[in-house]
Amino acid sequence: MIVVESFILDHIIMLLSFYFTYFEFFCNFYPMSKVIRKFRQQKKKKRSNRVKIKPRYPAVGVDREMKLINLKHQKGKGAPLAIVMIEGKKHYICATEGVAVGGVYILGTEGTIKNGNVLQLKHIPEGSAVHSVEHELNDGGHYAMEAGAYCSVENHRKENDQTVLKLPSGDKKVFSSNLRAIVGIVAGAGIKEKPLLKASIQRKLKKSRNQKFPKVRGVAMNPVDHGHGGGNHQHIGFPSTVSKRAPFAQQVGLIGARSTGRRTGAKGKAR
Numbered sequence: 001m002i003v004v005e006s007f008i009l010d011h012i013i014m015l016l017s018f019y020f021t022y023f024e025f026f027c028n029f030y031p032m033s034k035v036i037r038k039f040r041q042q043k044k045k046k047r048s049n050r051v052k053i054k055p056r057y058p059a060v061g062v063d064r065e066m067k068l069i070n071l072k073h074q075k076g077k078g079a080p081l082a083i084v085m086i087e088g089k090k091h092y093i094c095a096t097e098g099v100a101v102g103g104v105y106i107l108g109t110e111g112t113i114k115n116g117n118v119l120q121l122k123h124i125p126e127g128s129a130v131h132s133v134e135h136e137l138n139d140g141g142h143y144a145m146e147a148g149a150y151c152s153v154e155n156h157r158k159e160n161d162q163t164v165l166k167l168p169s170g171d172k173k174v175f176s177s178n179l180r181a182i183v184g185i186v187a188g189a190g191i192k193e194k195p196l197l198k199a200s201i202q203r204k205l206k207k208s209r210n211q212k213f214p215k216v217r218g219v220a221m222n223p224v225d226h227g228h229g230g231g232n233h234q235h236i237g238f239p240s241t242v243s244k245r246a247p248f249a250q251q252v253g254l255i256g257a258r259s260t261g262r263r264t265g266a267k268g269k270a271r
Contacts (some may be wrong), residue, residue, distance in 0.1 A: 020028070029152030055081055055094045056140025057118050057182070062110030066091070068101055068116070076209060078147035094132050094145050096184040112223040115184035119154070121163040122177035128153045130181035133165065137179060145169055151181070218252060227252040 057066075066084040072092075074081050082095035086107060096116045099105070105116040109190060111122040124130060129150040134142030135224045144151045144167070155166040196202050199214070206213035222231030222238060227250060231237060236253070242258030254260060 007254050029256040053081060054155045055092045055132070055145065057084075057107060057180075058091055058140065060086075060107055061063035063106055066105050066107045066118075068099055068103050068105065070101060071095055079186045079188045081144070094141070094182065096131070096182055097186040097187045097189065098184060099187070107249065109180075113183055116136045117183050118180055119183060120178055120180055121165075121175060122156060122158075122161070122180065124153055124183060125206060126153050126155055128183060130165070130183055130186050136178040137176070141182070142181060145186065147186055148190045150185035 003251055017257050049051055064086055066086045069085050069090075070083040072083055078097040082094050082099065083104075084093060099116040103116065105114070105118070106112070107118045109120045111117050111119055113128065121130075121133075129152060131144040131150045133143040133151055134140070135142035143165075148182045149168045151168065154166050154167040156177065157174075158165050158177075161177045163175050163179075165210065166172050194251055198207070203213050214269075217232075217234075218226040218228035219234040219236060221229035228236045228240075240253035241257050241260060242251055242253050242255050244251075246255075
């Protein structure tokens with residue numbers, strides 16, 4: 001009996017030694033799986049060096065001169081950034097079409113009508129093109145900041161100290177005449193002139209902006225894949241407006257829409 005127990009004990013010790021030897025051999029030659037290695041590398045990944053720059057011109061009490069020292073490209077953006085020096089400090093603003101490195105421009109309330117100058121709306125004549133229009137006083141610019149965008153000065157309401165601007169969308173909006181804007185249009189307007197020609201170029205462009213391409217229409221799918229799929233021809237078969245209280249699988253199309261179709265009269269009236 002004692003001999004049998006000692007034999008079993010020796011056998012267990014031998015198996016354990018073999019197991020640990022094999023485990024050590026496996027770890028030396030196969031440290032970890034690809035999946036584990038991937039997640040561990042993500043945990044140890046350092047913070048990205050990419051800095052997201054928001055182009056804003058600063059608030060100043062009196063007129064200041066700003067010197068354009070460089071033009072910079074920002075990843076994922078079509079419009080170039082202009083690096084300007086104001087009172088010894090660097091600031092980033094949207095580059096205006098026609099500005100040049102080394103040029104001196106005005107930042108303040110009033111001045112000459114020149115591309116690149118930052119002026120108040122009440123000092124900009126009607127019919128002029130402006131961009132980086134402020135939404136609130138001294139916020140540094142909010143409207144018309146993409147490549148080739150601009151707002152048109154429609155008219156000034158001097159009795160109410162208001163200015164009507166035509167936005168890039170075509171809508172007319174009323175702003176306070178004390179808000180500031182940059183005279184001119186945003187540079188980089190020709191970014192959309194070159195044709196894409198191939199779907200692969202469009203795919204790379206969308207991928208750089210974290211957008212999906214290609215995007216399949218719902219009516220082109222099967223009914224098992226989408227609520228608009230199926231049928232003898234491509235049609236929805238019922239109104240596309242869906243209640244926001246509908247079941248989750250039914251929420252495809254225009255969910256909780258107030259209205260559908262083209263808006264009539266909105267672009268002709270200032271609001």
